[in-house]
Amino acid sequence: MSAISKGVLVELGSLVLAALLAVGVSAAPAAAQAASEGLLPDLRTVVPKHLGIMNEHQREILRFTNGIANTGDGPWRLRPLYPSPGSVGTQDAIQELLDADGNLVSETVVSQFEFHEEHHHWHVAAVARFEIHAGSLTGPIYGTAAVKTGLCLLDWYKLEDNARTIERVYWDCVFSYQGVSVGWVDQYNQAIEGQQMDITGAPAGKYYLVSLANPDGVFLEKDRANNVAWIAFMLSRDSNGNPKLRLTGEHSLCDSPGLCGEQRVNR
Numbered sequence: 711m712s713a714i715s716k717g718v719l720v721e722l723g724s725l726v727l728a729a730l731l732a733v734g735v736s737a738a739p740a741a742a743q744a745a746s747e748g749l750l751p752d753l754r755t756v757v758p759k760h761l762g763i764m765n766e767h768q769r770e771i772l773r774f775t776n777g778i779a780n781t782g783d784g785p786w787r788l789r790p791l792y793p794s795p796g797s798v799g800t801q802d803a804i805q806e807l808l809d810a811d812g813n814l815v816s817e818t819v820v821s822q823f824e825f826h827e828e829h830h831h832w833h834v835a836a837v838a839r840f841e842i843h844a845g846s847l848t849g850p851i852y853g854t855a856a857v858k859t860g861l862c863l864l865d866w867y868k869l870e871d872n873a874r875t876i877e878r879v880y881w882d883c884v885f886s887y888q889g890v891s892v893g894w895v896d897q898y899n900q901a902i903e904g905q906q907m908d909i910t911g912a913p914a915g916k917y918y919l920v921s922l923a924n925p926d927g928v929f930l931e932k933d934r935a936n937n938v939a940w941i942a943f944m945l946s947r948d949s950n951g952n953p954k955l956r957l958t959g960e961h962s963l964c965d966s967p968g969l970c971g972e973q974r975v976n977r
Contacts, residue, residue, distance in 0.1 A: 747807055747815050747816040748784060748806075748807025748808055748809055748815040748816050749782070749783040749784025749785075749807060749808055749809065749810065750782050750783055750784055750807065750930060750931055750932045751780045751782035751783075751784055751785060751786035751787075751890070751892070751929075751930075751931050751932070752780065752781045752782030752783075752931050752932040752933055752936070753778055753779075753780060753782075753786065753923040753924050753929065753931050753937055754778070754779045754780075754781050754923070754936055754937065754939075754965075754969060755776070755777070755778055755779075755838070755921045755922065755923045755937060755938060755939035756776070756777035756778070756779055756895060756897070756939060756968070756969055756970075756971050757939045757940075757941055757961045757962060757964060757969065757970050757971045758774045758775060758776050758919055758921050758939065758940075758941050758971075759774065759775045759941075759971045760773075760774055760775040761773070761774045761919065761941065761943060761955060761957065762774075762955065763909070763953050763954075763955050764906075769908055769910045770908070770909050770910040770911070770912070770953055771906045771907070771908060771909070771910075772842070772906060772907045772908075772909045772919070772955075773906045774906075774919060775897065775898065776838065776840070776897065776898055776921050777866075777895045777896065777897035777898075777971070778837070778838065778861075778890065778895065778896050778897075778923045779869045779890070779894070779895045779968065779969060780890040780891065780892055780893070780894060780895075781869070781892070781893070782892060782931060782932050783892065783932070784807060784808055784892065785808065785879065785880075785889050785890065785891050785892060786805075786863065786889050786890045786929065786931070787805065787806045787807075787808070787880075787887060787888075787889040788803050788804060788805050788806070788820070788821075788823075788834055788863065788887065788888050788889055789803075789804050789806065789886065789887050789888070790802070790803060790804070790823045790832060790885070790886075791803075791804060791819075791823075799825060800822045800823060800824050800825075800835075801822065801823050802819045802821075802822065802823070803819070803820060803821040803822055803823045803834050803835070804817050804818065804819055804820070805817065805818050805819075805820040805821075805929060805930055807930065818930060820928045820929050820930065821834050821835050821836055821837075821928050821929070822834075822835040823835070824860055832862065832883050832884070832885070832888070833860035833861055833862050833883070834860055834861060834862075834863055834888060835860040836858055836860065836924075836925060836926050836928060837859060837860055837861040837863070837923065837924070838858070838859050838861065838921060838922065838923050838924075838925065839857065839858045839859070839921070839922045839925035840857045840858075840859065840907055840919070840920070840921055840922075841857075841919075841920045841922075842907055842909060842912075842917055842918070842919055842920070843917065843918040843920060844912075844915060844916075844917055845915065845916060845917075846916075846918070847918050847920070847940060849918070852909060852912055852917065853908070853909075853912070857907055858925060861896065861898065862883035862888065862896075863880065863883070863888040863889050863890055863896050864878075864880050864881065864882070864883065864888070864890070864896050865877075865878040865879055865880045865881070865889075865890060865891050865894040865896070866894070866895055866896050866897045867894070867895055867897065868893060868894060868895075868968075869893050869894060869895050869966070869968035869969070870893070870966060870967070870968040878891075878894075879891045895968070907919075909945070909953070912945055912953070913945075914944075914945055914946050914947050915944070915945060916942060916943075916944055916945075916958070917942070917943055917944075917945055918940050918941070918942050918943075919940060919941050919942075919943065920938060920939075920940040921938070921939055921940070922937055922938045923937040923938075924937055938962065939961070939962045939964075939969075940961060940962045941957065941960070941961040941962070942957070942958040942959075942960040942961065943955050943956060943957050943958060944956045944957075944958055
């Protein structure tokens with residue numbers, strides 16, 4: 711992991727605080743109430759990887775791989791109100807909390823399921839927010855480059871080690887349950903729809919790609935202050951104005967190799 715300056719750490723703390731203030735509520739009351747009823751997940755963003763700029767229909771598109779890990783005490787488990795395969799539109803997404811014996815102890819409407827036409831399955835709304843900041847982590851968001859996205863939640867790979875496929879609990883997003891088990895990561899790679907941001911015409915300079923899980927604070931979890939991860943890159947342009955991206959080696963601090971993305975596999 712690269713060395714991170716004290717100044718960058720201060721900026722990161724400010725960014726996390728701003729993210730919490732933006733949702734207008736503290737995580738503590740909801741988490742405390744839920745903790746008395748069941749085991750909470752803890753959503754952690756894995757450092758984004760595989761950054762690259764593509765020219766798509768005369769637009770300059772930054773693509774990247776993003777993953778959300780669950781390092782909590784219980785699964786991040788959601789079900790639709792009406793689990794009918796092949797239906798369209800939107801419907802309530804209900805988060806379930808289990809006890810240590812796997813018994814259901816509470817259920818709360820936290821979000822919406824949206825049928826995603828491009829992927830032909832259900833997505834949970836407002837799972838993550840992507841931003842590009844110019845100059846510093848607290849610098850201005852470039853243009854309109856702030857995107858909130860819904861995702862299909864799966865056990866895709868183990869956060870810290872390899873796992874046999876049979877160990878997965880959450881397999882697909884067609885109907886019934888979605889989720890991420892404790893110690894697992896759900897991931898979308900850079901080629902998949904939704905894993906992009908428009909940076910057309912961005913001037914040369916230093917930028918920060920920031921990814922925040924649970925941006926609206928709607929999902930019940932242990933700690934919302936650890937939901938953000940970022941990676942820095944330099945953008946340059948050649949004599950024809952074509953963009954080129956170079957990673958600086960700077961990224962958010964990681965508690966483990968898995969959260970730095972070392973176990974990452976493409977999906």
